[in-house]
Amino acid sequence: MASNKPAPESPSRFVPEYGSDFVSGPGTAFTTDYGTAYGTDRGGEFGNGFRADEAEPDKAWEEWNPTEESVRPVRGKHRVAKQRNGLARSSTVLGVGVIAAVGAGGMATAQSKPPVSISLPDSISDNLPDAKSLPGVGALFSQAPESEAQQAEAELAAAPLTTAGITTAEAERGTTDAGEALRARILQQAEQQQGAADAEAKAAEEKAAAEKAAAEAKKQQDAAEAKIAAEKKKAEEEAKKKAEALRLAKLAASYAIPTSSYTITSTFGEAGSMWSSGYHTGLDFAAPTGTPIKAIHSGTIKSAGYSGSYGYRTVLELEDGTELWFCHQSSMDVTVGQKVTTGDTIGRVGATGNVTGPHLHLEVHTPDGTGIDPMTWLRARGLTV
Structure with missing residues (x-):
């Protein structure tokens, strides 16, 4: 290895800390x-x-x-x-x-x-x-x-002295100041709280809006259902009326008024001394003597003859057991057991028995023998009296 030759020294103005005497200038x-x-x-x-x-x-x-x-x-x-x-x-x-x-x-x-x-x-x-x-x-x-x-x-x-309290995530983002990091956390927490409050308020508004919309929808649905129910009821009533009219039309086709050119003079239930029971038990059709009397419905002649205060009386029994009594006739055109149909002539208007003038006294008896209002019974079968 070659040696290094030292460089020449220049005069020094100071004394190293190893020496004790120092004199400045040449020749010293x-x-x-x-x-x-x-x-x-x-x-x-x-x-x-x-x-x-x-x-x-x-x-x-x-x-x-x-x-x-x-x-x-x-x-x-x-x-x-x-x-x-x-x-x-x-x-x-x-x-x-x-x-x-x-x-x-x-x-x-x-x-x-x-x-x-x-x-x-x-x-x-x-x-x-x-x-x-x-x-x-x-x-x-x-x-x-x-x-x-x-x-x-x-x-x-090389690290700053203010890194205390800085998280690893903050350090990775380059945050070096603890005060700034704390400020950022406070701001972030405030933003989160504000965001939570806003979200809660928005959720409350959405809930209120949903409840209001649901109530309005329910109201509209109830109104629609009520309208539909009313329309349905009305339609049912109209259908019922139509059905009843159709039924009465069919009945009317099979039933007939017992006489023509008549006037109702007495109704069922009227009170008076003229009747032995104290009240009127039938319906009176006043008409001229000899006016034809027709069978109201198809049936069988049960009896035909003179019957005290009823005069000449014909009893027509229907298929359901109902009996129709035709009283005060001047003459009879049928016999017992004879089958008749609706509209057949069974006798003539007269004034026999307990009467004050010529008329047809009509009574209706149920199968058990109870007398009922003839006008109600006729109207129930589509006949207008």
């Missing part, structure tokens, strides 16, 4: 604690047995081979010493720079301690070398920490 000398003499005559020596002022090119130099035991490992690239304001970077200045750099590095790791201001005289601070340009020192600033502990320490030193 200062001594250190080690007894080394240095002056303008360049006769002094400094460290390791070589002279810093020997710059003759023909002088033989001893080869220097540093070892791990004698030299501390140096990281980074070796940089050539530079001249600054006429101050040579001698080994003495190098020692001061190393001490300053080591002190700065120690303070850089003390993140928990408050910073301390360090001031130097202008004459010294202006001539201090750049710590990053010193061999073996610049690597402390240029290279990243090698171990995980150094990496964590560097990240901790």
